[in-house]
Amino acid sequence: MIRNEKGFTIVETIASFVLVMTLSLSMLSILLKYKDTAQVENLKNTFQTLKETVTKDIQTDVRNRGLLNIERSGSNAVTFRFQDGTSTIFSVTNNVSSLDADTIRDKHYTYNNINYHIPSGVPDELPAGALAKDYQSVNIDLSDFYRVYDVGTYTIYSVNVNLTYDDLEEDYGIHLTFLVNDEAGLVSVTRNMMQDSSFENEIVSVTEKSAAVTSGPDVVTGQFVGNVTPYDGEKAVYFTCDTGTCNTVLDREIPVTPGRTYTISFYYATGSNVTGSAAQFKDGSGNAISGFNVTDTGESWMRASTTWTAPEDVTAIYPGFGIETTGSSWMAIDAIQVEEGETVTLYHRT
Structure with missing residues (x-):
């Protein structure tokens, strides 16, 4: 039986090579899987932080300045009017049909003249001939962006941005509901849609x-x-x-x-x-x-x-x-x- 200078047969050499390659590929697979998991978790944290930051900034102003009302200012913007006479616009870019990479990358919320960047998923450099929209992974739905409900002496304002990402299942958008007394102003910053929910103020029929x-x-x-x-x-x-x-x-x-x-x-x-x-x-x-x-x-x-x-x-x-x-x-x-x-x-x- 023919052996090499180290004393291994050809079969043993090939078997060793196959084993090393198998182990290497397994390790590579584990590393790639770990990297993918880490990237997804990092992406989740990024979107969650964005959601919490914008929500907190708006709710803080509403509580501190007193909400008077919210008015639509276009298909992708609303104006918060406060009891101190000031107002602030909240808007979101939604250029989903654009072919321009920079335009798609520049998705953001704007509140109080501050831009909050929304990760688009479009890489910094595109392959030759590629369309930017094909790399877009963020999905913004404004179909339920602004709603107002008149319920007697109260008005409920609802602002919703549905934001999802191709690799994530959760909705990381902005969802705000405000209950305002038409005479006394802001009652609560809440998601409870039930008016007078403990029966403290109104008669029951x-x-x-x-x-x-x-x-x-x-x-x-x-x-x-x-x-x-x-x-x-x-x-x-x-x-x-x-x-x-x-x-x-x-x-x-x-x-x-x-x-x-x-x-x-x-x-x-x-x-x-x-x-x-x-x-x-x-x-x-x-x-x-x-x-x-x-x-x-x-x-x-x-x-x-x-x-x-x-x-x-x-x-x-x-x-x-x-x-x-x-x-x-x-x-x-x-x-x-x-x-x-x-x-x-x-x-x-x-």
Whole structure:
């Protein structure tokens, strides 16, 4: 058998070479995978920092200067008008159809005359004959950029920039909601779309209630039944029930945007004889929103929530509440929250 000067046969030499190459390729694959993961994490951090910075700058001004209103200033800009007589424009570039690399690279938010750069994904140098738009990885959607809702003595202003990146699943855009009292100015910087969410200020009326409702719903205070007091603030809504399906729908319109996902939550307490939940919230077409799990709470407060996506033809929902009973009982509701997204957050009173 022929051996080389180191005493290895040809077969052994080839096998050693193959093993070394395999290990080298494996190490290279691991390094590349690590590099890709690191790049994605770095990209996530960049977009998250951008989102938090712009959001904080706007919210700080709104809180410190007092928001008067928000007006549209074009397809990609709005003007924040403050109670001290000043105003500031918030805008976003969205040149998605441009072939010019510099134009696409120059995507940015502008607020208070400060530009906040948005990474475009277009490399510094393009191959000969390549189109800049083919390298663009950032996607900006302004279809829901500005909305205003008039709900009685309150106005809700909503500013949304949907920003996604080809390599990332999350939306890293700007999403702001402000509730303004038309007489007193800014009430809260919040994502809670429910007006007077703890029933502290307005009377309660209903659009429907079942025959099993024996009294109410009424706004109550103090120790209104047993040892139960309102969960948040000084007031709650309370109604009593007979055997069967006991439910009611309040005349409180909550604006929503078709196609967007919301998390709906509320705190509730019940008396005895409760076997399950009846229809809770309903949309503007009268369809019940499913997913809530309401049980016998033993006269203590619990929180129920569900996630729901507004159908294309639905622009409002109404708070409704109900229980199934085998005998006399009651239900109390407080601290309602309707917020955009798929996660229930700490309750914020409006």
